[in-house]
Each structure stands twice: as C-alpha cells, then as structure tokens.
Amino acid sequence: MALEREQSIVPGNLAEARPAPVKRNENLDRAADETLVDQLVQRFRRRIEERILKPGGKLPSIRLLAEREGVSRFTVVEAYDRLVGQGLIESKRGSGFFVRERTLAPAKPLAVPEHQTMDTVWLLRNLFRDVGGPHHMPGTGTFPPEWLDAELIAHALRAYARGDGTSLLRYGTPYGYEPLREQLTIKLAELEIQAAPQQILTTTGVTQALTLVARQLAQPGDVVFVDDPGWFVLFAALNAQGLRVIGVPHTHDGPDLAELKRLAELHKPKLYVINSVLHNPTGHSLSAAKAFQILRLAEQFDFHIVEDDVYCDFHPGSHIQPATRLASLDQLKRVIYLGSFSKTLAANLRVGFIAAEVGLAASLVDQKMLLSLTSPEIGERVVHKVLSEGHYRKHVERLRHKLEGRRAATLKALEGVGVKFPNLAPCGMFLWGDLGVDSLQVTNAGLDENFVFAPGSLFSPTQAPSTWMRFNAATSGHPQMLRFLAQSIEQAARG
Template sequence: MRSSSKLSIGNVVSRDSGGSLVEQIVRSVACRIDDKLLRTGARMPSIRQFADEQKVSRFTVVEAYDRLVANGYLESRRGSGFFVKERASLLNAANPAMHEIPSSQQPDVVWLVRNMLRQLPPQKMPGSGLLPHEWLDGELVANGLRSVSRLNQSLLLHYGTQQGFLPFRQQLQLKLAELEIAAAPEQIVTTNGVTQALDLVAREFTQPGDTIFVDDPAWFLMFGTFATLGTKVIGIPRLHDGPDVTKLAELAALHKPKLYIIHSVLHNPTSTSLSAAKAFQVLKTAEQHDFMIVEDDIYCDMHPGTSVQAATRLSALDQLNRVIYLGGFSKTLAANLRVGFIATSRETAIRLADRKMLSTLTTNEISERVVHKILSEGHYRKHVDRIRTKLDNAREDVTTRVERLGMKVEYRTPAGMFLWVDTGTDTLALTEKALEKGFLLAPGSLFSPHQLPSNHMRLNVAAMSDKGIWGFLENELSSSF
C-alpha cells in the first residue's frame, strides 16, 4: 500500500558544489529515488517546507520539482502535493540492471562503480577515486580543446592511427624516459584509459580457465573485468613495501599464473609503494614461474619521485621485457578524456594494437591531441605540482582527524590520495548507512577478490571536506571503540 506521509529528505544542496541549486536538488532527489531511499508513493515535502529546510527560494524548489516531474521521478496531484512516482516499468524496459538495488543486496563492485558515476558532488563521495573538480584545471583542458578545434578540420574527421597519435606517443617516450623506462613510440599503444589497457592485455595473454594474480587489496574494477573473461583471480597479500613475496612464490608454484597485476607506486587503495628489494624478488619469481607482470602506474604523477620518497618501478628494472607498463591521465587531468597507454616490447605492442583495432578500430585522437598539447607546452608539470601540494596538506589533516575518531590508518604514506583505514566495524553496513545520508563510501570488501566482510575502507583525502561526513563517522563509530 502506498504511503502518503510527508517526509524530510536531509540536506541535498551545497553552495560549494558545482552546478546550480536547481540541478543539485534534481540530482540528489533523483539519486535517492533510484536507490530506493525514497519509496514509491511517498509524499515529498511541500514547496515551502523544502525551501525552508534547504535554505533556498520557493522558486528554486518549484523549478526542481517541475524537472523531476518531467523526468518521471515525481507526480503532481492537484491539492495534495508531489509524490514519488513508480519507475520500475520504465527502468526495467531501459536496463533492468541499472538503478535498482534490492534492499537485500549488499554493495558489490558494480554497485560502487555505478554510484561513482552518478555525478554526486565530489565532497559527497569520500570513497571515490577521483580528485574534486576544483582541484583540477578545467581551463587547461578547455584551452587544449580550443587549440585542437582550430586545426585543419580534415585532421579531425578521419580515424586515428592504429597505435595512437604519433606526436603524443613521442611525448610519452620523453615522459617514460624521466622514469628511466626506455620505450620508443613503436612500443607504445594508446588506449581508452587504463581500464581498456588492462582488458586488452588480459585478452592477449589469457584464456578461460587461466589464473591472474592481483594484489589483495587491489583496484576492484578489474575483478569483474577478468571474471567476464573466464579467468581465475587470486589475491596476493599486500604489505607496506609491496606484496608478500613468500606467498607470491608459493601461489605461483601452485597456480601457474599468466599475469600478475600490480601497482608499484601509490598502490590503490593503500597508497604504499614497492621497495627496491621487493621489486627484485617479484621479478625473480616471475622469471622462475614464467608469468608476465602488468604494472599499473595510473597514480604516477601524484608521487614526487624524489630521493626522499624514492619510487621503484618494475618497468625500469626490467625495461619492458617481462613487464608491461600502463599509464594514463584520468586522475590528474579529466576522467572524461579517457586517455591511457600501454608501453611494452615492440612485438607485443603490434599484437595489442591489432587487438585494439579489432575491438574499437582506433582510440579518440582528438583527446590524445588535447593531452599532447598540455604535456608538450609544459603546463602539466606545474599542474601536478599543485595537486601534490594540496594532497600533502589534505593527507595530514585527514589522517589526524581519522585517528581522533579512533580509526587506525594502516600505512602512513608520504604521498598519494588514499588512506586505508580500519574502522573497527563492518564497513558494508557503514556504507549502507552513509548512502542513506547522501554519502558514498568504499567498503574494504570490494577491494578483495574474496569479497569477504571487512572492517577496512578506502578514504579519498581530497574528498573529505564536507562537515557532514565527519559528523556521520563520529556518530556511527563512537560505539565501536
């Protein structure tokens, strides 16, 4: 039976967030309806009540409600107000897997990725893997786009080249040389981000039934990607200085993996980096058991690379013989550019370029030209310097506040955007409660191939500026310690 009770939906607007107040209200209410936090038939607050609660004008609420009605989220009943509209048939017709989360279903990898893509204000997503928009340089990207748009139009209308825009690959050669990785342009293949790079490599080197090693914890998205290929994913315990090499050797002898995916520098989600001693041991084990190593270095530019904070990369030690290097710019420039790349041997690069051509023809040369311009004109270096400074300040502040709440920061690292914290309570339950308050957390279970309950979670230090998340954590965790 439909409820007709009036409700309060909590704070949905922020003066510090991007977008107009109307857009924020529409986005937040729609998300709450999609996530079943506002049930079908529930009566929305009156225009006056909503305006008073959110401290906005009644005209703003009227326009927001009208947009929600137009998009099928609300229905207006003359003399009675606005009510949440039944959307099940519409959503199921479009895509039954989207938007609907049964109350009995626990968060999983797809759930987290879908919610990360909902375009919530960054300060409402402390579990996300992106920097807030205000930390990035939209004008830098816009200038690149304007410059590319002034090129001869014929250059923008054809397919890109199979391996990627050559001047961009030449620029990447210089970038890799700074990391002591020798890679000619012929050894580099551009991709639609690191996600596509991982998919191409996995398809090239594995078949259904093969084993892929990953760190545990590790970047969650690849678990689902590899599962669709029919491969077996096994986690290698990650320590403060890299993987547990004893366990790596034992499991390699037992399972004979084809690939080992690893973050050498600023590991996601712990922000730890590989020590030189561990790097040599990993390479030795890979040679002994004949598996390839895929080094995901997407957070490369968030590490200062100084002697004080030395960074050891397997690709620099191996020079792309047994190690395949992946990089990209979604974390530091714009996620929407989707510009990544693979550096590997010439023979492997040719095979991967062919595989890329068969799956997507070519990558987006316009985006590659934009990133090339930003890199080649020297603006990028200053941009990432500013990001690192902001991260350093935020990391220190967030670490201190987290520990005051009784949580344990597993590894106090000198760089990176993540903290891996022990909350002392089941973070799946904590995540569900946070979502009811409009915040997105990243529970630790999602970062393990086993997906078992965990007290850990990943915090993005750049996305912890909202006072509401601190109040929520304090209230929920006060009884856990």
C-alpha cells in the same frame, strides 16, 4: 565480532541479514496526490532498481517502518504486499521481507569461478550519481573538478580547433597519435624506462589497457594474480573475461613474497597485475628489494607482470617514500607498463597508454583494432599539446602540493571520528583506514544519506567482510560526512 556479521548489502545467510535503513531524506508527503502506500512502493522500487537495496537484503520490519514513517501498520503491510506481487521482494515466514534474487540471465553467460563474488556494479553506479558534489564522495578515486585546470584543457582544445579540422573526420591511427607517443618516450625516460614509439600504443584509459593485455596473454580459465587489497574494477573486468582472479597479500612495501611464490607454484599464473607506486588503496610503494624478487619469480614461473602506474605523477620523490618501478628494472622484457592522464588532467579525456616489448605491442594493437578500431584522437592531441608545451609538469606540481596540504587535514579529521591508520603511507591520494566495524554497514547507511564510501571488502577478490575503508584525501573532509561517519561507527559498534 563485527567482521563476522552479514549485512543487508551482501547476498547469502539471509536469515542473519540486518534490515536496510530507511532513507531519511525521502519523507512521505501527506499532501501529495499519490497515496502513502504508493509512495512507499515507489521508494523501495527505486532503491531496488538502483541497487542500493541488493538481492538478499532484508527490509525493515512492519512495526519498525510504521514507527519511523508515522504511518499505520496496515499501510506498510499493503505496500509490502504490492512489492511482493511485483516480484521485487519476498516474505520469509518468521524472518521478514527480503529483496528477491533476480532470475534474468545475461545474454551471454560468463565462466566465473564459483568461489568468486564479483559485485562492483552498485558502487560504480553510485560513483556516477549526482549525490551533492565530490565532498559527498569520500570513496571516489578522482580529484574535485575545481582542483584541476579546466582552462589548460580548453586552451589545448581551442588550439586544435583552429586547425583545418580534417582529423576530426577520420579514424586515428591504430597505435595512437604519433606525436603523443613520441612525447611519451620522453616521459618514460624520466622514469628510467627506455621505450621507442613503436613500443607504445594509446588506449581509452587504463581499464581498456588492462582488457587488451588480458585478451592477448590469457584465455578463459587461466589464472591472473592481483594485489589483495587492490583495484576492485580490475577484479570484475578480469572475471568478465572468464579468468580466475587470485589475490596476493599486499604489505607496506609490496606483495608477500613467500605467498607469491607458493601461489605461483600452485596456480601457474599467466599474469600478475600490480600497482607498484602509490598502491590503490593503501598508498604504499614497492621497495627495490621486493621488485628484484618479483622479477625473479616471474622468470622462474614464466608469467608476465602488468605494472599499473596510473598514480605515477602524484609521487613526491624518494626523499618522502622510496619507490621502484618494475619496468625500469626489466626494461619492458617481461613487464608491461600502463599509464594514464585521467587522474591528473581530466577523467573525460580517457587517454591512457601501454608500453611493451615491440612484438607484444604490435599484437596489442591488433587486439585494440578488434575491440575499438582506434582510440579517439582529439583527447590524444589535447594531451600532447599540454605535455609538449611544458604545462603538465607545473600543473602536476601544483596538484601534488595541494594534495599534500589537504591530506594532513583530512587525516586528522578522520582520526578524530574514530578511524585508525596503522602502517599509514606518507603520501598519495588515498588513506586506507580501519573503522573497527564492518565497513559495508557504514557504506550501506551512507548511500541513504547521499555519501558514497568505498568499503574494504570491494578491494579483495574474495570480497570477504572487512573493517577497512578507502578514503580520498581530497574529498573526505566534509563536516556533515564526518558527523555521519562518527555516528555510523558508533552505532555499528553497539551492534
């Protein structure tokens, strides 16, 4: 089965690993000053340093690479010998050449459980590469820049610049810009979450918010539950703090409650981080029935719930898909609510927030000061201006309408190249599709063609092989990408 095949991107079982494909758009230049050997060496060195070729990944055989590049086997042998001499690859008798495991130890080793393999760095690095624009990034979690309103941000910045400018010269307040926090109480009230300004602190995005909560409520070695599938950056961030990350199976309307109870009895978690509305990566939302049961289990086993609602504003309403927020039921007693404007306004603003019980909010502010003193007030003032002048609601409505139109077209195009969507969510940014083959194989080949995919294995804390893949409905309709995807699925199916 395709799920059981090890790919070159995954360390381990090296003798069974498949050779990584050659990057076709890096043709050897016969007229260059560099020799063909030097060009091959530099190509593989660059791909290893950029983690496109990962430790344990198998290189093409000497014969295969010579045929593909139109060079002699002696040229390939010399290039491989140099890479071996530089400590970048190693030769295994009877098996071939493999990327060598790096032995450099981190400055401060982290207590990571042995059964966990956190490896998101390669995708994060490639998400920030210039690969030809957003339509070469079907795996990204943001909208194309042209979808957003740059003038809206520029207008707010110009208004801020016309002031006396003294706020630019000092730290912000530890809780965050107070007028913004007051405005956030209005936004939360619309979601039926009652919160006073002293219950809200601003952060530099949801990632920092999660870090603060974990630092405050958990110690190294403690267990934190996450959705499986769920947000891959969260897994790695929690692991970096020495926490034990355990996945709770996620269904079309929330977690598997029987498994959540069993795992809670067994592991006694400190936190459960859940994406309740427009879940990443499946797009589903939490039902009211399951929300009540989750709160009961949290009380029974005494753990906090961290509700990540970063996709809050993309939800079109209960007439399309029912959605229940745990914070609206619990009113911030045991639930800690997280939000952000990075998805809707601009990723570069990095403005997020936490809403929590008053005493916990004060403790989180202390953690924030230890981690970063305060958060940048410029972005917070920009967000406040957009919210307070009433522009935000109209902007989000336009964005949501555009997404709904593009989503249908993208779904049809992906189905046309062989991707299946069982239990498809009716709305949201993400399409969670089944390729029918190991999605890591497609992802690895895609990087060679400057397409950045998001394979299903990354969305599980175990990183087990998966046929699933997350697609961004706004960036996954590029004809060239679709042709490549169809070819890759067909090739992988043939083995």
